[in-house]
Amino acid sequence: MSARAVTLFLAVCSCYAHKYNDLNVESEFVTEPSKYGSLWPLPQKVQISQTSFKLASLSFTITDAKESSAGPSCILLQNAYRRYYEYMFGGTRRQEPSKSRGTRAPDLPELQVLVTSPHSECDGYPAVASDESYELTVDQPYAVLKAPKVWGALRGLETFSQLVYEDEYGAKSINKTSISDFPRFAHRGILLDSSRHFLPLKVILVTLETMAMNKFNVFHWHIVDDQSFPYLSRTFPQLSQQGAYHPYTHVYTPGDVKMVIEFARLRGIRVIPEFDTPGHTQSWGKGQKDLLTPCYAGASPSGTHGPVNPILNTTYDFMRQFFKEISSVFPDAYVHLGGDEVDFTCWKSNPDIKSFMAQHGFGQDYSKLESFYIQRLLDIVTTTNKGYMIWQEVFDNGVKLKPDTIIHVWKGNQQQYQSEMANVTSAGYQTLLSTPWYVNRIAYGQDWRGFYKADPQDFKGTDQQKKLVIGGEACLWGEYVDATNLSPRLWPRASAVAERLWSPKEVTDVNDAYNRLSAHRCRMVQRGIPAEPLFSSFCPHEYKGI
Numbered sequence: 001m002s003a004r005a006v007t008l009f010l011a012v013c014s015c016y017a018h019k020y021n022d023l024n025v026e027s028e029f030v031t032e033p034s035k036y037g038s039l040w041p042l043p044q045k046v047q048i049s050q051t052s053f054k055l056a057s058l059s060f061t062i063t064d065a066k067e068s069s070a071g072p073s074c075i076l077l078q079n080a081y082r083r084y085y086e087y088m089f090g091g092t093r094r095q096e097p098s099k100s101r102g103t104r105a106p107d108l109p110e111l112q113v114l115v116t117s118p119h120s121e122c123d124g125y126p127a128v129a130s131d132e133s134y135e136l137t138v139d140q141p142y143a144v145l146k147a148p149k150v151w152g153a154l155r156g157l158e159t160f161s162q163l164v165y166e167d168e169y170g171a172k173s174i175n176k177t178s179i180s181d182f183p184r185f186a187h188r189g190i191l192l193d194s195s196r197h198f199l200p201l202k203v204i205l206v207t208l209e210t211m212a213m214n215k216f217n218v219f220h221w222h223i224v225d226d227q228s229f230p231y232l233s234r235t236f237p238q239l240s241q242q243g244a245y246h247p248y249t250h251v252y253t254p255g256d257v258k259m260v261i262e263f264a265r266l267r268g269i270r271v272i273p274e275f276d277t278p279g280h281t282q283s284w285g286k287g288q289k290d291l292l293t294p295c296y297a298g299a300s301p302s303g304t305h306g307p308v309n310p311i312l313n314t315t316y317d318f319m320r321q322f323f324k325e326i327s328s329v330f331p332d333a334y335v336h337l338g339g340d341e342v343d344f345t346c347w348k349s350n351p352d353i354k355s356f357m358a359q360h361g362f363g364q365d366y367s368k369l370e371s372f373y374i375q376r377l378l379d380i381v382t383t384t385n386k387g388y389m390i391w392q393e394v395f396d397n398g399v400k401l402k403p404d405t406i407i408h409v410w411k412g413n414q415q416q417y418q419s420e421m422a423n424v425t426s427a428g429y430q431t432l433l434s435t436p437w438y439v440n441r442i443a444y445g446q447d448w449r450g451f452y453k454a455d456p457q458d459f460k461g462t463d464q465q466k467k468l469v470i471g472g473e474a475c476l477w478g479e480y481v482d483a484t485n486l487s488p489r490l491w492p493r494a495s496a497v498a499e500r501l502w503s504p505k506e507v508t509d510v511n512d513a514y515n516r517l518s519a520h521r522c523r524m525v526q527r528g529i530p531a532e533p534l535f536s537s538f539c540p541h542e543y544k545g546i
């Protein structure tokens, strides 16, 4: 997916960057407190007053409201209470505000959580239609967080924790506040690539944790690609045995995958795996004989292989069994089937493919052969009762798609991707945008501002078309990323995308965003995430390393 795009964008030398030359400078960067404090992403409706309450860390509790449909037996919420208590009070010495400073500010002893719908969905999986709305009232005698479902309660807990700050004596404080909130887009994703480099389980879990801090709700797991096949398949163990960088140390076992899915669920995050075919499959070929097309040099096989061989029945038998397994391992209603960047050179060299082309009347149009393959694959996946997401090329090539297919736009410049969004939605398909959000691309300066300004609904189209945009994803392709640099490269740059996808369309004040994002970044640092700085500044609690 990304290799070619990346070479095109290889950064221009930033040799001139010396002292204060910042290519994106629009004004002086002064971190002044925003009237929205450090909230990120900004809620739909916020009112923060000047009245502040002290929180007593020793005695502060997060409790279930009596009428809540998700009571003490809801493990998901109980875990979240512990997690957020730790975020809010864990780093402190757990001191009560000293009595000698008087009792000017009254205490706020408790946050009550009320899940209002009879079906809290505590034991379910989040889905594209999940209700993530919530209402938060911080006032005496106690704060109240109200949400129809547990998913909104999770988002509201994050918001509550973001309202807590330290006063000048280091005492935990919170202002009287009222918030009513819900996401602008239902699909707010992060793509990680565990094929170019293997990503240890821990770095995936840390990413999920940080995603929750940014209210992201989809982990798009680009789990395999040309370079390696770390997914340990029960049905076809040879795939990772032969195709992983190492068959024991560089694989995701069924237990690992389960852990990722449950860890994500507890944070309201869906896991959508991508198994990209027919291109990007070199690693598949090592463990699955005859799956890939033999390339020819003149009249004889050259020994190399191209995309999946679309003319053999065995290919489809394999895909049927493989995706049957995938559909039972991953609970989400969608799988991502890739379909991007298919290189036709090898197909063109192969005499059997050429005669198949002739037989089917495809002429010299190899995209017809690609469509032939994808069509059959989609039919196979449909029988597993999953919906599918695909990269835009599949749509561009005119493959017949189920009406609920989600087209993932990743190519082109702004004008081109906006035209693509218009075309996809005018054909009636739902769509996701990633083109402006390739966070693996790095440049000197504050490129988060560009991420922040891109809006997935900015294209020529009717209101009905705009409604087909279900969100977007920030992509972190793995050519130059492994566990050593993943977090600082991803955060807080991806946080810019998080706000674009959650907050109202009108939230576009980049200076206010800068102030809140600086504080949000420091909060991530305080929570142990090595999120890189936006610009010259400091954090009250600096990163302490590992």
Ligand SMILES: *[C@@H]1O[C@H](CO)[C@@H](O)[C@H](O)[C@H]1NC(C)=O
Pocket (backbone or CB within 6 Å): 034, 035, 036, 037, 048, 049, 050, 051, 052, 175
């Ligand atoms: C919270 O209250 C304090 C003290 O009254 C005030 O200085 C501060 O500006 C308030 N914070 C926000 C975000 O309004």
Ligand SMILES: *[C@@H]1O[C@H](CO)[C@@H](O)[C@H](O)[C@H]1NC(C)=O
Pocket (backbone or CB within 6 Å): 313
């Ligand atoms: C492949 O399957 C098709 C349709 O089921 C059948 O007509 C064809 O003979 C099969 N080809 C081979 C080589 O088995």
Ligand SMILES: *[C@@H]1O[C@H](CO)[C@@H](O)[C@H](O)[C@H]1NC(C)=O
Pocket (backbone or CB within 6 Å): 416, 417, 419, 420, 423
């Ligand atoms: C969108 O469709 C128009 C009309 O068919 C076409 O000219 C244009 O190239 C398409 N845009 C993209 C990005 O493919």
